Amino acid sequence: MTAWRAGFARQCIDVLRSPGVHHPAPDDMAFVNTHGNWPTFETACAAALRSGSVGPLQRPTTAAFWRFCLQLIEQTELNDRLVPATVVGAVAVRGRCGTSSWKVELDDGSTIGARQVVWAGNTRRRRxxxxxxxxxxxxxxxxxxxxxxxxxxxxxxxxxxxxxxxxxxxxxxxxxxxxxxxxxxxxxxxxxxxxxxxMEDHLAPFxxxxxxxxxxxxxxxxxxxxxxxxxxxxxxxxxxxxxxxxxxxxxxxxxxxxxxxxxxxxxxxxxxxxxxxGSVPDLRVAPALAELAASGAPHIDGWPVLDDTLQWLDGFYVVGALAALTLGPAAGNLGGARAAADILANRGPEPCRTGISTY
Ligand SMILES: Cc1cc2nc3c(=O)[nH]c(=O)nc-3n(C[C@H](O)[C@H](O)[C@H](O)COP(=O)(O)OP(=O)(O)OC[C@H]3O[C@@H](n4cnc5c(N)ncnc54)[C@H](O)[C@@H]3O)c2cc1C
Known part of the structure; x- marks a missing residue:
């Protein structure tokens, strides 16, 4: 959200392009059903509504979208889980009985051990x-x-x-x-x-x-x-x-x-x-992914070839624009993020394999 807000502020974007049903909450209708309860949202939207900017797609204003996300972050206590660092490496670790896990290396020299990794870095190069x-x-x-x-x-x-x-x-x-x-x-x-x-009518043939x-x-x-x-x-x-x-x-x-x-x-x-x-997704921009690609993880000119569950390597998943070969052209927007979350959530990870521990 820090990157998102900075980008929107730089370009002075008042209203999102995507519809009100696209957002990070699990309930599709959460934004549309909730925003009416906020008098400040109504005020913020009034001008946009008059000019038709919000329209039938119920596009969120930037201010309302931020408030909505902030509330979600607070409700889910995600802030408490945030480690402010850049991932510079990811190394597969093989257990003695065949189990696999990952050692994720951070730019401050520390590492995080995880059974599963989801890469959501929106890794891109400018076009x-x-x-x-x-x-x-x-x-x-x-x-x-x-x-x-x-x-x-x-x-x-x-x-x-x-x-x-x-x-x-x-x-x-x-x-x-x-x-x-x-x-x-x-x-x-x-x-x-x-x-x-x-939807499936486009995605199934894809x-x-x-x-x-x-x-x-x-x-x-x-x-x-x-x-x-x-x-x-x-x-x-x-x-x-x-x-x-x-x-x-x-x-x-x-x-x-x-x-x-x-x-x-x-x-x-x-x-x-x-x-x-614009910009083009390219995994080779991130050293951690470039190293995995160099050691044989499949990709098409910087786009990872994932399986149907968005898995690139055993226990290593990719979402966002980089997952377009599986999710299709909407992978990089909020609708694509929802689709990715559904796939990961429905995959039903075994409870004993989801823990994150610090090395
Ligand atoms: C101007 C503009 C307007 C847009 N408007 C819309 C819109 O209205 N609706 C819509 O659906 N989409 C819109 N998009 C697309 C938008 O970018 C995505 O919907 C959304 O930001 C994708 O979220 P994401 O989490 O995949 O990527 P991001 O929001 O880019 O988040 C990626 C995060 O990963 C972090 N990161 C990257 N590399 C590392 C690393 N090595 N270690 C640790 N962290 C790392 C970054 O710092 C960042 O915080 C817009 C894009 C732009 C540029």
């Missing part, structure tokens, strides 16, 4: 198009500081997804002259991934595809980036210019001309370029 050279005022969207934007600045935002739209809108509201340049056509969709990808490389291609085809209709409308209202179907876009910090963005054979000088081109 930067081949023609885009970052540096100076040419930035990846993850580094953008909206507070630094001045009135009248010319900003080119590369991308066609929700992040591109969100950053463009906020910069325009700060008085910048913004152009969104998208490689492909304009794509408007209420959800980033079709809801069918959380799982029946035996070749994991083909499953990866399916996921990448589906995750093509789109923005919600209300954001698309806001961009038009805010006079954000759009260039769609631009093909490959280039950008570089030019020492003489400043940031330069190019498409369709034309180069334009601007004050800032933001590459809102």
């Amino acid at each position: 930067v198009p081949a023609g885009v050279q970052l540096g100076g005022a040419v930035q990846h969207s993850g580094d953008v500081d909206l507070g630094a934007v001045g009135v009248g600045e010319r900003i080119a935002v590369i991308g066609g997804g929700q992040s591109a739209g969100q950053l463009a809108l906020r910069a325009a509201q700060r008085g910048a002259a913004v152009t969104v340049v998208s490689r492909g056509p304009r794509r408007v969709a209420d959800l980033d991934v079709d809801a069918g990808w959380l 799982r029946a595809t035996m070749d994991p490389a083909e499953r990866r291609r399916v996921v990448e085809r589906v995750q093509c980036g789109s923005m919600t209709s209300d954001l698309d409308l806001e961009l038009r209202r805010s006079r954000v210019a759009r260039v769609v179907g631009a093909g490959e876009v280039t950008a570089r910090p030019d020492p003489d001309r400043g940031p330069v963005v190019g498409f369709a054979g034309v180069e334009c000088e601007v004050d800032r370029v933001w590459a809102a081109t």
Whole structure:
């Protein structure tokens, strides 16, 4: 939640894209049923409701979602279980009678012994198009500081997804002259991934595809980036210019001309370029996972090949975006997280195998 909140604050996101039934509580309806009891939530939502941002999907406002999660964290006493450290290694330990367990190594030098490990690290590398050279005022969207934007600045935002739209809108509201340049056509969709990808009609044929490389291609085809209709409308209202179907876009910090963005054979000088081109799950970014992959754990170009129970190695499970070869294109969002939790919970671990002990 710390990472989540920081990301949302950086991009000034007021309302989640996902529906109110997607959240970390076990009861699907918990958020939708509860938020009406909070007068402060109603107040927070009022403005969003008027502009249609919350709409029929009952999208949570960022503030209400945080309060909901905070309450869950308190109820489940998860804070008491949190060890603030980075996992740098994971070593399989074989017991004498064939049992297996894991030694998880932390960056402070300590280790944790566990029968089972669930990797939920959302391990990713940034996606930067081949023609885009970052540096100076040419930035990846993850580094953008909206507070630094001045009135009248010319900003080119590369991308066609929700992040591109969100950053463009906020910069325009700060008085910048913004152009969104998208490689492909304009794509408007209420959800980033079709809801069918959380149901068997899409998932059954996906799982029946035996070749994991083909499953990866399916996921990448589906995750093509789109923005919600209300954001698309806001961009038009805010006079954000759009260039769609631009093909490959280039950008570089030019020492003489400043940031330069190019498409369709034309180069334009601007004050800032933001590459809102997202990131790609890649287990090799985390040393702990890279080591397991190097010793033979299967993966397709950085995506682990898991079994139906999300198990990568004996007692080692992966959830989140990295589990897309099993969970499908929705793996990295809250709906995918719920699906992963269901799989892990229904797997019914033997009580004697679930303990965590400190070495
Ligand atoms: C701008 C933006 C908006 C989004 N909006 C939505 C939305 O509205 N709805 C939706 O469903 N999804 C949304 N998403 C997708 C969102 O990222 C996921 O839904 C959610 O954050 C996934 O949770 P996660 O736990 O898998 O990953 P994260 O929330 O990224 O959490 C991963 C955690 O693992 C920790 N970690 C990583 N490596 C290690 C390590 N080696 N050791 C210890 N800890 C480690 C990180 O510090 C972090 O705390 C959005 C994403 C972005 C970027």
